[in-house]
Structure formats: C-alpha cells, structure tokens
Amino acid sequence: MNPSPLSGPYPTRRTVLRAAATAGVALPLLSACVTGGDDDQDPAAGNTGAKSADNPLGVKADAPLEVVIFKGGYGDEYARQAETLYAQRYAGAKIDHQGIQKIGEALQPRFVANTPPDVVDNTGASRLDIATLVSARQVSDLSQLLDAPAYDDPGRTVRDTLLPGVVDDGTFDTVPLTLNFTYTVWGLWYSRPLFAGKGWTYPKSWDEMLALCATIKAAGIAPWTYQGKYPEYINDPLLGMAAKTGGPTLVKAVDNLEPNAWKAPGLLGAAEAFAELAGKGYIMSGSEALSHTEAQAAWSQGKAAFIPCGSWLESEQKGVTAPNFDMVMGPVPSRTSADTLKHTALQAASSESFLVPAKAKNPAGGMEYLRILFSKQSAKAFAQTAGTLPAVAGATDGLTLSSGLGSVRDAVQAAGTETFTYRFRTWYAPLAKAVDDATGELVNRRITAAQWSERIQKAADALAKDSTVKKYTR
Amino acid sequence: MRHGRWRFLAGALVPALVLHAVFVLSPYAQAFYLSLTDWTGVAGEAHFVGAGNYVRLGNDSLFLHAVRNNAVMLVVVPLVTIGIGLFLASMMHLGGRGGRRGIAGSGAYQIVYFFPQLLSLVVIAVLWGFVYNPNTGLLNGALRSLGLDGLTRSWLASPSLALIAVMAVLVWSSVGFYVVLFSAAIDSIPRELFEAALLDGAGGWATFRTVTFPLVRENVHVAFVYLGIAALDAFAVVQVMTVGPGGPDGATEVIGLSLYRNAFQYGKFGYASAMGVALFFATLTLAVLALRSGRKERLELA
Known part of the structure; x- marks a missing residue:
C-alpha cells in the first residue's frame, strides 16, 4: 500500500473506518430497543367517569375513543353505525375510526410501545396470535362488560343475550378476554x-x-x-x-x-x-x-x-x-x-374477535363501544348486510334470509344446546x-x-x- | 483548511452512517440479542433464555426439514441455473454455423429470456401455481393434448415432486438474468481467441471447456453467490405456491417460512430470531467460501 501523503491529524482510511465501526456499534445501544417499553404508569388514569344506570361502565363522556376494525368481507360500515350510536350518547367524545386489513402489522408496534387503541377487531389473516397476546397480559378482562345490562334490553345482562358458547370462546383460564361478534x-x-x-x-x-x-x-x-x-x-x-x-x-x-x-x-x-x-x-x-x-x-x-x-x-x-x-x-x-x-x-364457534387492550387509554369507552356493538339493534343491521349470523341471540328474527344463511340458522336451531368447538x-x-x-x-x-x-x-x-x-x- | 476537511468528511459520511446504523446494524444487533430471549413480539418485555432457542432448533423436525430442503436447493438451483445460463449464452454467441457467430435471432432470444426478471417473484409464483394446477393447469393440459396422460401429476401435492416443482420455478425465474450476465462476459473475450481455437480444430465443446469457461469463471463465481443466497431464501415462492404452505407435510418447508410462521403466527419472535441468526451465518459462510475459492486462480488476459 502507498504510504499516506498526508500525516498528522488528517483522517486516514483506517481511522475513518474505525470511527465508523465505533459509531455503528454504539448507536443501536443508545437508541431505544424493541423491548424497551415503559409500563410503569396506568395509561387510563383520568379517563373514567362515574358509574350510573345509564352509564354502567363509567365512561368519561369526553374521553376520545380509538377503534380499529378489520375491514374484510363484512366491510366496516356496521362498526361505524355503532360509533354513531356511541357519539350520540357521549357527544363530547372524539372517535378515531380505522378500518384496515393488516391488523397485526399495524398494531404490533403499538402493543410493544404500550400505546394500543381502545378497541381492536383482531381478525383476518394477519391478526395477532391471541394466545400470545393473552400470555403477555395485553388484554383486558371483559367480565364487567358481560355483567352490564344489555344496551337495548336493560333487563338482561350482555352475557345473557349471546348465543351458546360465545363467552367460552373468548375465555382464557376462566377470564373472559375477547368477545366474538360473528357466529360460525x-x-x-x-x-x-x-x-x-x-x-x-x-x-x-x-x-x-x-x-x-x-x-x-x-x-x-x-x-x-x-x-x-x-x-x-x-x-x-x-x-x-x-x-x-x-x-x-x-x-x-x-x-x-x-x-x-x-x-x-x-x-x-x-x-x-x-x-x-x-x-x-x-x-x-x-x-x-x-x-x-x-x-x-x-x-x-x-x-x-x-x-x-x-x-x-x-x-x-x-x-x-x-x-x-x-x-x-x-x-x-x-x-x-x-x-x-x-x-x-x-x-x-364465534369469530371476529373484539378485545380491549390492557394498556388502552380509554378502556371504559372501549367496553361501552362493545356493549353498543353487541346490541340487538347493531347485530340485526349487521346480519342484513353481511349475510352472516351475529353472536347475539335472535338477531335474525323477522329477517328474510338467503338460502345458505337460512339453512345455517335452521341448523343452529336444530342443534339447540348440542354445539361443540x-x-x-x-x-x-x-x-x-x-x-x-x-x-x-x-x-x-x-x-x-x-x-x-x-x-x-x-x-x-x-x-x-x-x-x-x-x-x-x- | 485542515478543519474544513474533517468537517467535509464528517458531513458526507455521518448521515449515511447514521441511517446504516439505525436501519441495518441496529436491527441485526437486536436480532442477535432477541434470539437469546423468549420475546413474544407483542409486549415490551422479554426474558433471557440463553442458548435455549438454539438447542430447540436441533429438535424441531419441521426446521430440520427446512434445512434439508434449503440444502438441496443450494446444490441444485445454482448448478442448473448456471448450467442452462452458460449453455444458452454460448449458443447465442457461438452456436451458429462454423462456431463463429451466434444462432439466428440470438438478440431476440436474449430479450425473451430476460422477461421473467421483470416480474415480481410473487407474480411468478401465482402464475406457476396456475400452471401446476392438476385439473386445469397448463402443464397437465399440455401433457394431455400430447396424449401423455400417464405423465400428468398433482405436481405441488406430491411429496416427491413438490420441491422439484418449486426449484423449477426458481430456475425459470432467474436463468434469464444469468444468460445476459454470461453473454456480456463472453462478449468481452477477444475474438481472436475463438478464432485461434477454431484454427486449431477445436469443436464446440472443446472451445467452451478451454476458452469460454476459464474466461467467464469470475462471473460464474458471482452467480454462485447470488443464486446460493436466493436458494437459501425461496420464501416468497414457497409461501405463495405450495400446499400448506410448506407442504405437503413439510416437503417444501424452507427456513424463511419456518421463521415467518414462528414469528408472525405463533408469536415466538425470540425463537424465530434464532432461526434468522442461523440463516445469517449460513449465508455468510456460503458467500465467504464461494468468494475465497474464486480468488485462487484468476486468469489474466495478456
């Protein structure tokens, strides 16, 4: 190799490379790593209101709500309708709606960073593995929601309005963590x-x-x-x-x-x-x-x-x-x-799996949204457009159904309690x-x-x- | 003046270095670290498990299937691709009358061979999925129309044929590029050498063995490295085209697919990172070995 014509403080190829290597090693150590999430504070602090008969889950009326819906074969119009009902009841709430297909790609970094949305429809080919989410304690207990009065039938709890097996499908170790909207x-x-x-x-x-x-x-x-x-x-x-x-x-x-x-x-x-x-x-x-x-x-x-x-x-x-x-x-x-x-x-089995992330900013709002979505009114509107049975009992009563969906409803009635999954x-x-x-x-x-x-x-x-x-x- | 030089160098290098460090080196470093943890990919915490993930790799029968399949592809895909590429390139240059010219229409062939290179690999996999369809596919259809009904197969669903079918697609999609690469290399060989060989009475094969091949060997080495890396991947074609995917029953499983499934479907990012690190070292070893062996005999044209 030729000796460098310049000497002294001038950079040689070697020193430049050495500096580059040092920077390359040091930088990632300085920058935040994927596992560097901070989970010390309660993200929902200050986002709950007083519970009452009208507001059984204690929603803070003006807390913003972020809803992420899988926009697949059923579209996301049904979810928007439920959002309209939510907005009517809690006029001050700003609702951020996202209808997307790649649930996993969009939400994985947000779960890692502890900034997930308030309601997630974890469905579709790229959904997040629910067992993994559950074992990482990223999902809220929905017992409160299931025991709250149903949105358009306050005499019964949400739990009582669902078809057989729906609550079990979302239960992990006796804790209900997801609620599935369609019945397959x-x-x-x-x-x-x-x-x-x-x-x-x-x-x-x-x-x-x-x-x-x-x-x-x-x-x-x-x-x-x-x-x-x-x-x-x-x-x-x-x-x-x-x-x-x-x-x-x-x-x-x-x-x-x-x-x-x-x-x-x-x-x-x-x-x-x-x-x-x-x-x-x-x-x-x-x-x-x-x-x-x-x-x-x-x-x-x-x-x-x-x-x-x-x-x-x-x-x-x-x-x-x-x-x-x-x-x-x-x-x-x-x-x-x-x-x-x-x-x-x-x-x-029920599918189209809705969950409220454990680190959501407005979990009460998220559950209230699900209470509205799982009302007979919303479910009926869904059955009409989607051609699929919703998980809410009696949602297809009085509707004229296509031959396939009709046969599915008849089969569900004939099976009675004999369903398995x-x-x-x-x-x-x-x-x-x-x-x-x-x-x-x-x-x-x-x-x-x-x-x-x-x-x-x-x-x-x-x-x-x-x-x-x-x-x-x- | 002296300070200005430092400042200029820093100004030119730092942005690129920062980008490289943040988007290339840092993910690598994190993958190495994550491969020693049980990270799930959905939470901001991971537990250190030491070499546990690597021990597990050795007992994962699906992963071992994948390693075996990648090893087969590593041997077959580069050899066949380079073989066909060299054959076509030399035919286009020397296959014509008297061994002085290419066969008629060689320019057009070169363009046609290059076509697959213009398609994305996913598109190629989808198209070949249709070609291999046992009932309505082009391949079985052609066999039937030739009266060769006995040769029709369920190409992607037979364990003994599925991997061959996948490799055929990989070869088909890459051969055109290497025809062009080798053509350029043959073009740069001085004409006189071929003429001298011809005068000495060398036939087509002898010319190829003693003149063409030694003078394009450098390019063949580069081709081996690239094709080897492609054969160690093969994820896109397998994921789109095969039964399962990766089937039937692991017959077309590749390391990339195992990695993808463990990370994104099973939520085992730590374990998947261990697969990634293993694949990284396999690829690195391959590249080093191939380039080392190429360094030995470098022919210089006088």
Whole structure:
C-alpha cells in the first residue's frame, strides 16, 4: 500500500473506518430497543367517569375513543353505525375510526410501545396470535362488560343475550378476554336443487353418506371436493364427526392435551371414515392441490356434490355461483349409531374477535363501544348486510334470509344446546399445524388412520411437555 | 483548511452512517440479542433464555426439514441455473454455423429470456401455481393434448415432486438474468481467441471447456453467490405456491417460512430470531467460501 501523503491529524482510511465501526456499534445501544417499553404508569388514569344506570361502565363522556376494525368481507360500515350510536350518547367524545386489513402489522408496534387503541377487531389473516397476546397480559378482562345490562334490553345482562358458547370462546383460564361478534358453524354444503332433481337425500349417518357417494359417483359427479391447499378445511368435518362420537369428554381431552387423547375410538373412527372416503375414490381427483377458491369454484360449477366449509361460504361464493344454485349446509353425519351427540349437533364457534387492550387509554369507552356493538339493534343491521349470523341471540328474527344463511340458522336451531368447538386451534397454533399436515397425508392415503393418531399424539405430547408454552384447560 | 476537511468528511459520511446504523446494524444487533430471549413480539418485555432457542432448533423436525430442503436447493438451483445460463449464452454467441457467430435471432432470444426478471417473484409464483394446477393447469393440459396422460401429476401435492416443482420455478425465474450476465462476459473475450481455437480444430465443446469457461469463471463465481443466497431464501415462492404452505407435510418447508410462521403466527419472535441468526451465518459462510475459492486462480488476459 502507498504510504499516506498526508500525516498528522488528517483522517486516514483506517481511522475513518474505525470511527465508523465505533459509531455503528454504539448507536443501536443508545437508541431505544424493541423491548424497551415503559409500563410503569396506568395509561387510563383520568379517563373514567362515574358509574350510573345509564352509564354502567363509567365512561368519561369526553374521553376520545380509538377503534380499529378489520375491514374484510363484512366491510366496516356496521362498526361505524355503532360509533354513531356511541357519539350520540357521549357527544363530547372524539372517535378515531380505522378500518384496515393488516391488523397485526399495524398494531404490533403499538402493543410493544404500550400505546394500543381502545378497541381492536383482531381478525383476518394477519391478526395477532391471541394466545400470545393473552400470555403477555395485553388484554383486558371483559367480565364487567358481560355483567352490564344489555344496551337495548336493560333487563338482561350482555352475557345473557349471546348465543351458546360465545363467552367460552373468548375465555382464557376462566377470564373472559375477547368477545366474538360473528357466529360460525361448520358443515357440508350442497346445492338443494341438484339434490332434489336427482332424488338424493342428505345423509344422517356415515353409512348413508357412503351409499349416497356411490350413487353420486355413478351419476358422473365427484361426490366430494375439498380445499386441499389448506388441509384444515377437511379437518373440520373429521374432528366434528369424532366429537359427535365421543361427545364433550373427547373434545375436552384433546384440548387439555391429555395423554392418548388422540387415540380415542371416536377420533380413530373418524380418521378411518375419511381414509375410506379417499380410498373409494369419492374425492374429486386433484382436490389435494386446489386452493379454497379453486375447489369452491369447482363445487359451484357442479363438478362435486359436497364441500366442507364454514358458514361464510355463501358470501364468499357470491358472484361465482349461479343464481338458482341455492346452496345449503347440513351437519356432519354420525359415524356410529351409538354416538354421544345427535347427528344434528354442530361444530360452532364465534369469530371476529373484539378485545380491549390492557394498556388502552380509554378502556371504559372501549367496553361501552362493545356493549353498543353487541346490541340487538347493531347485530340485526349487521346480519342484513353481511349475510352472516351475529353472536347475539335472535338477531335474525323477522329477517328474510338467503338460502345458505337460512339453512345455517335452521341448523343452529336444530342443534339447540348440542354445539361443540375445539379450542386447541386458538390455544396452540403449532399443534393445529401438526394436525393439518397429518390430515392432509391421511386423505391422500399416504398414512393410515392409526399412523395419523400416532403422529398427532406425539406432537400433542411434545407440546404438553414444553414448559415454554402457556397451557390452558377447559 | 485542515478543519474544513474533517468537517467535509464528517458531513458526507455521518448521515449515511447514521441511517446504516439505525436501519441495518441496529436491527441485526437486536436480532442477535432477541434470539437469546423468549420475546413474544407483542409486549415490551422479554426474558433471557440463553442458548435455549438454539438447542430447540436441533429438535424441531419441521426446521430440520427446512434445512434439508434449503440444502438441496443450494446444490441444485445454482448448478442448473448456471448450467442452462452458460449453455444458452454460448449458443447465442457461438452456436451458429462454423462456431463463429451466434444462432439466428440470438438478440431476440436474449430479450425473451430476460422477461421473467421483470416480474415480481410473487407474480411468478401465482402464475406457476396456475400452471401446476392438476385439473386445469397448463402443464397437465399440455401433457394431455400430447396424449401423455400417464405423465400428468398433482405436481405441488406430491411429496416427491413438490420441491422439484418449486426449484423449477426458481430456475425459470432467474436463468434469464444469468444468460445476459454470461453473454456480456463472453462478449468481452477477444475474438481472436475463438478464432485461434477454431484454427486449431477445436469443436464446440472443446472451445467452451478451454476458452469460454476459464474466461467467464469470475462471473460464474458471482452467480454462485447470488443464486446460493436466493436458494437459501425461496420464501416468497414457497409461501405463495405450495400446499400448506410448506407442504405437503413439510416437503417444501424452507427456513424463511419456518421463521415467518414462528414469528408472525405463533408469536415466538425470540425463537424465530434464532432461526434468522442461523440463516445469517449460513449465508455468510456460503458467500465467504464461494468468494475465497474464486480468488485462487484468476486468469489474466495478456
């Protein structure tokens, strides 16, 4: 290297590089780190008012309210309507409304910085993992709200106006932390005119299902298709069938990660049923690689008779389905005649999950907003525009419903109190992934029902032993 | 005067250094720190867990699948891409009559090969997802129209084919760029060398082996580094195109996807950071090794 022509205090390449390296190392240490949040003060201080019969949650009338809504298939107009009602009651409140899709990206830094909004609709593909939020103590206890009088029925509490299971769905270790606004049920969908035209009746038992599949296949239609790219879709009828055989005991054993829960006869029987469905060639070929849109489009075009899906299917297929297709949903058939639950029993869960962050500036306002949103008036307006059942009981009374939504309401009524839901999917996302992968292999006949239960049990056991994962029980 | 020089240097360097420190070095440093914690990503607190996350990596079967798949891609994608790239580039220069010219229309080919480079990787993945559709896709459709029904497959849903299908897309999307890169390199080789080889009676393969390849070796090394880094990533294509994604049953899982899932779906940012740090060192090692091996024999044109 040439000696530097300049000497003395002039910078050489080496000193400049050294200074740069020092600055590079020192700066991040000086700047705030992601984990440097400050949580010493109560952010809600000074934002509560006096409680009264009219104001059971003690809202301070002029405290600003920030509402973040997932603007997905249902839009966010229903949320704005509830905000209008809130503004009428608390005239001084400035409401900041945000209807967005990327809930997680927008809110994660705000939770970390302890400056979250007052109400969050934590929904959509990029929602924040609720179990993580809960274990990080970022969510408020909603007991106060559930025990407050309902907005348009002060004789009853908010808790009493909700459909069965809704409060449980948002409860973590006996504390209600989220409140879900829509009520989803899962089943098998078919076209009523197609079945009526061919003289097919919807099967009540699995044997009837297999017999009907043989008839359908003979008629030149694939009996089943499923959203193969996302195997969780075919998990739902499989696990639903198992829940009917084994009843709530089986469901609880699975959710509580009990030893050998996945080897219960109900689960093995259901897995064998779906392996048989695939083995007999009753699943449309190629389904295993189709995305939900592709599989559902094939079904809407009449290439397959049944498709498993939740009650959102009708709104999702709007525009892809012929007007006289008249889709309806039926409950998953019973596997055995000795099943614990009736064949009308339904896998039902609420979704569109609302929460009030623990570090919100106006938590009383946030809960009051939810009290207004979960009123019969708001829920009815939502049911009319969204084509989905709200979690509020009787919200669809007196409304004329489309064929799909009507069949969902009838199924909910027929099920009565016999609804069930697995919680492991929200509690333990990695276990849900293990189950999805195994079921994908099962219905493609690469593993047997016994291997299916074996490998899921192994994943569940590993999770149960993992001390870093917060456990829940029901 | 002397002070003015310092001030000028500082004025020129400091803004860039500050930006680099805040947006590049600081996130790196924080990721290293976070990989030693159980940070959830939604709270302002994290607990130190030491090397626990790294120990866990070794027992995570899905992560090991990902490492295996990335390793396969690391070998196959650069080799195939560079092989095809070199072949096409030399055909465009020397594939014509007598080995003196490129084949007819080589300029047009060069433009066509470059097209995939203009599309975003996500768009490419979506398009190829349609191509691979087992019932209505272009690939099976073409096979059926040729009467080769027996060869139709459920490309992305077969564990033995899915990774190959993904690698084919990666090769397809990058080969055009390397054709152009190698073409430029071949262009810079003096014409006389090829003519001399021709006079000595060298055929196409001999010319390529003894003249072309040694003189474009530098570019091939650079290509290996870039393609190796791309093969260690492959997140976008896998996330958009594959079953699961990452399936069927982990057959196309890549480290980037495991990282993404643990961070953004499972709320395990600490563990995901450990994956990121592991990937960082793998990429760094690869780049150092590839560049070191390239330094040895540098041919100089007299």
